[in-house]
Amino acid sequence: MKNQYNTRAIMASLLICGFVGMFSETALNIAMTNLMEVFQISAATAQWLTTGFLLTLGILMPISGVLLQIFTTRQMFTGSLISLIVGTLIAALAFNFEMLMLARVLQAVGMSLLLPLLFNTVLVIYPPEKRGAAMGFVGLVIMFAPATGPTIGGLLIEYLTWHYIFWLSLPLLIIGLLIGLKYLKNVTDVTKPRIDLLSVLLSTVGFGGIVFGFSKAGEGAEGWSSMVVVTSIVVGLVALVLFILRQNLMNVPMLNLSVFKFPMYTIGLLLILSCMMIVMTSMIILPMFLQTGAGLSVFIAGLMLLPGSALNGILSPLVGRLFDRYGPKWLVTPGLVLVAVMLWFLTTISPASSVAFIVALHIGLMVGVSLIWMPAQTNGLNQLPPELYPHGTAVLNTLQQVAGAIGIAVAISILTGGMEKYLHSSSDPTQLTEIANAMTVGSQSVFWFTMLIALIGLILAFFIRRVVNHEERYSAH
Structure with a gap:
């Protein structure tokens, strides 16, 4: 039963897209100083390009478990790639900070759907005795892409402009999308669980508040003593406790903590x-x-x-x-x-x-x-x-x-x-x-x-x- 998938093609398309998503994450970090000059923004504002990205991931990742049960593998894959491609295109064309910020959020939406899909697909299409090697390739992408980001980003900024970080990524994403559309089959069971809006809200405030609070603490002059930081971490923790209690009481939890x-x-x-x-x-x-x-x-x-x-x-x-x-x-x-x-x-x-x-x-x-x-x-x-x-x-x-x-x-x-x-x-x-x-x-x-x-x-x-x-x-x- 396990052999009906073209595992190589499926992995190739998922890994190419994962690589590009992770690459643009760190390549942009090295461009921060450059972006501050170009857009005339402060370090705290520029930091939002990373914080906003992390925040979007922190909010959407917990919901990904449910989304994987509502949408088919192909729908999740296509949705995540359209979000990544549109985000990357907007970033490549961005002429002000707001435009780049919107692009980063769209890219993060794509990544937060793609990463869980990648792990889940490996677990479904490979038998346990071959999973280590398959997960090894996932590791290759997850570690190698952020590693090459600063070096390639540094080169592009030195000789071209930061826009090329995204122009370089775009064709690769399109290739990944085409391979995926041709070979990726629906590997997950669609059980269509009911979405519990209160769980979504608590998880958003909980994880979002904590990620936001800690990200803010790392950047401002006030650091940990800032009211914004303290408030968002406390609110985040309270929401998280309520979220956990709620999941344990539900018959079909949004995030199964068992x-x-x-x-x-x-x-x-x-x-x-x-x-x-x-x-x-x-x-x-x-x-x-x-x-x-x-x-x-x-x-x-x-x-x-x-x-x-x-x-x-x-x-x-x-x-x-x-x-x-x-x-x-x-x-x-x-x-x-x-x-x-x-x-x-x-x-x-x-x-x-x-x-x-x-x-x-x-x-x-x-x-x-x-x-x-x-x-x-x-x-x-x-x-x-x-x-x-x-x-x-x-x-x-x-x-x-x-x-x-x-x-x-x-x-x-x-x-x-x-x-x-x-x-x-x-x-x-x-x-x-x-x-x-x-x-x-x-x-x-x-x-x-x-x-x-x-x-x-x-x-x-x-x-x-x-x-x-x-x-x-x-x-x-």
């Missing part, structure tokens, strides 16, 4: 969230340190982070195959040890550190992450019965966005706190060397924080074990 009854799913999820925080934090702090602390250009900073991120992506399919053969424990535990050691070395970086040393540490960090991410995720999802796949992927994708926003916000506030403390006691706080030293102190504090996360992950890893999948249990022939 996924947390499966211990390996929960451990896998926690390991992925800790990885997400470590990756997002290092992706933001290292370029800042390389530019302000070590005085390197945007393009060089982007290039220095490329080998680690590229290797992480390239290793992903290999790690997936190793997982299929050996299970999660022998990959996840060494991965976390490697990550913790690299982060410990990163707490010692200074403007005197050599380029090779920093590149080597980043490579070690990203190799460690690739050993943790895919095995933890696949093992966790494998424990779920098929009817919980849409919910499992929805919870996973939603909480990843939340963890990313929290990680960035905490990192930025530790960084600025460390810098301010150093400059406060400095005799000449405006001198460039002193600013570089302050950046170093702040960055080191952030890496102590991420090392702590890695050590918590390492404790969790001791409890991970290979799952006997539901399907294997029933079809042991």
